Amino acid sequence: MSPVLSVTGYTLSYRTRSGLRRALSDITLDIAPGETLGLVGASGSGKSSLAWSILRMLPGNAQEGRGQIALAGQDLRMLTRRQLAALRGRRIGMVFQDPSTALNPSMRLGDQVAEVLIRHQRLNNRDAAIQAEAWLARTGLPHPRAIMDRYPHQVSGGEKQRVVIATAFACRPELIIFDEPTTALDVITGARILDLFAELRAETPVASLYISHDLALVGRIADRVAVLEAGRIVEQGPARDVLRAPRTATTRRLLDAIPDPAHRLSGPPPPAAPLLALNDVTVTYGRASAFGQLLGAPAPVQGARHLTLALNQGEILGIVGESGSGKSTLARALTGIAPFTGQVVFANRRMTGTDRMDRAWHRDIQIIFQNPDASLNPRHRIRTILGRPLRLYAPASPAEIEAGIIAMLEEVGLPAAYASRHPHELSGGEKQRVAIARAFAAAPKLVICDEITSALDVVVQADIARLLIALQARHGTACLFITHDLNLVRQLAHRVAVMYRGDVVDVFDATDFATADRHLYTQALLSAVSRL
Amino acid sequence: MRDLFRQPTFIVGFVLLSLVAIAVIFGPWLAPYDPQAFHPRARLQPPSAAFLLGTDQFGRDLLSRLLIGARATVLFGVGATALGVAAGGLIGLVAGVSAGAVDAVIMRILDGLVAVPDLLFALLIVTILGNGMQNALLAVAIAFTPGLARIARSTVLSLRGRDYVLAARARGEGPAWVILCEVLPNAIGPVIIEATIRVAFAVMIGATLGFLGLGAQPPSTEWGLMIASARQFMARNIWTVLVPSVAIAMVALGFNLLGDALRDHLDPRARR
Numbered sequence: 001m002s003p004v005l006s007v008t009g010y011t012l013s014y015r016t017r018s019g020l021r022r023a024l025s026d027i028t029l030d031i032a033p034g035e036t037l038g039l040v041g042a043s044g045s046g047k048s049s050l051a052w053s054i055l056r057m058l059p060g061n062a063q064e065g066r067g068q069i070a071l072a073g074q075d076l077r078m079l080t081r082r083q084l085a086a087l088r089g090r091r092i093g094m095v096f097q098d099p100s101t102a103l104n105p106s107m108r109l110g111d112q113v114a115e116v117l118i119r120h121q122r123l124n125n126r127d128a129a130i131q132a133e134a135w136l137a138r139t140g141l142p143h144p145r146a147i148m149d150r151y152p153h154q155v156s157g158g159e160k161q162r163v164v165i166a167t168a169f170a171c172r173p174e175l176i177i178f179d180e181p182t183t184a185l186d187v188i189t190g191a192r193i194l195d196l197f198a199e200l201r202a203e204t205p206v207a208s209l210y211i212s213h214d215l216a217l218v219g220r221i222a223d224r225v226a227v228l229e230a231g232r233i234v235e236q237g238p239a240r241d242v243l244r245a246p247r248t249a250t251t252r253r254l255l256d257a258i259p260d261p262a263h264r265l266s267g268p269p270p271p272a273a274p275l276l277a278l279n280d281v282t283v284t285y286g287r288a289s290a291f292g293q294l295l296g297a298p299a300p301v302q303g304a305r306h307l308t309l310a311l312n313q314g315e316i317l318g319i320v321g322e323s324g325s326g327k328s329t330l331a332r333a334l335t336g337i338a339p340f341t342g343q344v345v346f347a348n349r350r351m352t353g354t355d356r357m358d359r360a361w362h363r364d365i366q367i368i369f370q371n372p373d374a375s376l377n378p379r380h381r382i383r384t385i386l387g388r389p390l391r392l393y394a395p396a397s398p399a400e401i402e403a404g405i406i407a408m409l410e411e412v413g414l415p416a417a418y419a420s421r422h423p424h425e426l427s428g429g430e431k432q433r434v435a436i437a438r439a440f441a442a443a444p445k446l447v448i449c450d451e452i453t454s455a456l457d458v459v460v461q462a463d464i465a466r467l468l469i470a471l472q473a474r475h476g477t478a479c480l481f482i483t484h485d486l487n488l489v490r491q492l493a494h495r496v497a498v499m500y501r502g503d504v505v506d507v508f509d510a511t512d513f514a515t516a517d518r519h520l521y522t523q524a525l526l527s528a529v530s531r532l
Numbered sequence: 533m534r535d536l537f538r539q540p541t542f543i544v545g546f547v548l549l550s551l552v553a554i555a556v557i558f559g560p561w562l563a564p565y566d567p568q569a570f571h572p573r574a575r576l577q578p579p580s581a582a583f584l585l586g587t588d589q590f591g592r593d594l595l596s597r598l599l600i601g602a603r604a605t606v607l608f609g610v611g612a613t614a615l616g617v618a619a620g621g622l623i624g625l626v627a628g629v630s631a632g633a634v635d636a637v638i639m640r641i642l643d644g645l646v647a648v649p650d651l652l653f654a655l656l657i658v659t660i661l662g663n664g665m666q667n668a669l670l671a672v673a674i675a676f677t678p679g680l681a682r683i684a685r686s687t688v689l690s691l692r693g694r695d696y697v698l699a700a701r702a703r704g705e706g707p708a709w710v711i712l713c714e715v716l717p718n719a720i721g722p723v724i725i726e727a728t729i730r731v732a733f734a735v736m737i738g739a740t741l742g743f744l745g746l747g748a749q750p751p752s753t754e755w756g757l758m759i760a761s762a763r764q765f766m767a768r769n770i771w772t773v774l775v776p777s778v779a780i781a782m783v784a785l786g787f788n789l790l791g792d793a794l795r796d797h798l799d800p801r802a803r804r
Binding site: 017369374378380 | 535694696698701702703705714717718
């Protein structure tokens with residue numbers, strides 16, 4: 001059978017200030033009708049570049065070399081702009097990573113699905129609406145008619161992704177490109193989207209290119225896997241073979257980076273010595289404006305309510321839950337960024353609000369944020385960033401501070417010369433190392449890690465997790481490890497707290513994850529993960 | 533800095549402003565004649581060897597008047613903008629940082645002021661304060677304040693929720709460090725760029741006020757005034773109007789191009 005998509009010897013570069021930078025080298029791959037090819041690689045390996053060159057939507061500074069991209073035998077590089085516009089959406093569909101940015105916020109969802117049908121199949125509005133509804137029903141949306149009249153902000157992330165998928169499938173394209181369609185969703189929703197993907201694939205003869213950084217996930221759903229590194233396909237073959245018997249170091253590295261709950265990174269739990277106790281803590285978000293208060297604005301949202309939790313010295317407590325479950329809210333309350341009611345006892349000090357938190361309190365509770373691009377001030381040098389906690393919490397001479405900065409850099413595995421660099425001169429993983437160093441520089445009793453690995457590349461994630469555990473063990477620091485990655489939390493944490501819609505629903509030892517008396521939501525989370 | 537000199541917009545802007553700067557600094561020494569000296573035999577002359585840019589209705593040398601007037605005109609623009617940036621930036625910073633009721637009150641007042649066009653606003657203020665260069669400068673500065681305050685506030689608001697600002701607050705930093713070291717260095721870019729563009733507007737509003745007789749008074753060599761007093765002789769000698777007009781356009785264009793190039797340069801995404 002002749003392939004739907006056939007890429008042969010394709011090479012792509014980008015023109016940058018520092019000269020031509022090669023993004024893809026000599027890419028050759030085929031996808032047969034009904035086949036799913038998984039394209040795996042670390043970030044920056046050229047996955048997205050390939051997707052954009054197949055869609056012929058390359059940025060202005062792209063410079064294509066030799067090679068061919070053929071859809072059912074037709075070379076896409078030869079087509080005119082107009083021919084390509086007629087082809088996209090009709091013969092090639094695309095499902096993006098983040099459904100909240102892929103949908104037009106000012107258009108009803110039904111119209112967004114109907115649009116492609118009107119455009120490509122020349123249906124009239126009524127027929128297009130009927131077909132759109134049928135497609136929405138096929139994606140498993142419970143009330144397709146009601147959904148059609150809503151706007152993107154009125155439905156959940158999972159529902160939005162279903163609408164995007166309905167749009168991609170609506171014109172029965174020959175090829176659909178999926179660019180990490182579950183990454184932006186929480187675990188349970190992501191698992192359901194994958195089920196939908198499997199169902200639709202069984203029903204339609206569409207060929208799919210599934211882009212992901214998660215080799216385990218791709219191994220489950222793809223027929224064949226291609227591993228990309230630095231713009232080259234280093235390994236390509238049946239999914240089972242690539243996963244079971246990887247032939248290259250790149251593939252092995254990607255496989256090793258997948259967190260394995262059986263392989264624990266942290267030591268045994270420390271003896272019980274209370275450090276932190278939360279008693280009936282509630283955080284309320286959003287305050288009505290001065291005018292809103294006059295007009296009687298709606299009641300503000302509670303980000304976390306009536307939380308009761310305890311943490312021992314030197315213990316790692318994992319906090320898991322979907323986005324919006326109140327995990328980060330809790331972190332903000334403890335560090336004094338979000339006002340709270342209730343009572344927090346930390347190192348024998350009682351707090352009933354944020355106003356009495358002094359510098360000693362702040363020194364003892366440090367926080368590391370999810371995205372180091374955002375948490376390091378782009379205008380400061382690493383020296384300023386790391387020197388700040390040293391200068392702030394204790395009187396120190398410039399020489400002592402400089403020595404402290406060098407020591408911290410060394411401890412997180414960065415060269416001393418990095419002190420005079422700006423954050424944008426570092427890679428993502430290096431930046432997160434700086435953020436970790438800044439937290440530990442204060443010699444805190446508790447470090448709160450708010451999704452510190454989720455903005456990073458898979459391979460880097462594992463390194464950062466190991467670094468954190470090493471530092472935590474060396475300094476005997478307690479740690480609140482907030483994450484949505486259940487496998488990772490099972491590797492790291494001594495105990496786990498599960499949060500759901502602002503409540504702590506379950507607290508248990510990490511080893512008791514799979515026991516029968518777990519809360520229903522915990523069981524749902526766990527089954528979603530094992531299915532991935 | 534080397535990157536900047538590779539951009540055509542920056543180079544053109546830089547050259548234009550260098551010419552203007554030479555006129556501002558060395559004008560009085562470069563001027564071949566006394567700007568107020570009448571040459572009754574050579575009135576309304578086109579450019580010639582004796583008068584490089586021609587003469588006006590009293591036979592005064594246009595080149596000399598242009599060079600002497602540069603200082604008043606350009607310094608007016610820069611001064612008015614600097615004053616407006618200082619006042620607007622401060623108000624915006626206070627509103628953005630304090631939030632809540634203070635912010636709401638300040639911004640509603642500014643919203644009302646923004647609704648009035650800059651020139652009309654400046655005219656109103658000059659009418660109240662009286663004629664003269666200093667009052668005109670003050671008027672333009674006040675007219676600029678609301679717009680710049682809005683920009684400063686929106687920049688501060690977008691920065692206030694950034695993780696590095698939250699990180700500083702979680703670290704227990706005092707408000708002075710948070711505002712001066714975390715927020716201000718990141719907020720200054722957009723404000724500076726807006727300011728370079730506004731300098732051009734300030735020169736033009738200053739010239740307009742001069743033209744309307746509300747700014748500089750004769751026999752000043754301010755460029756707007758030069759155009760105003762020569763306009764009835766425009767048909768007889770176009771140079772009397774053309775010379776100061778082109779000079780104003782050069783300043784405006786120079787600052788605009790420089791502002792554009794700076795904006796591109798300060799955006800880290802564009803730089804990489």
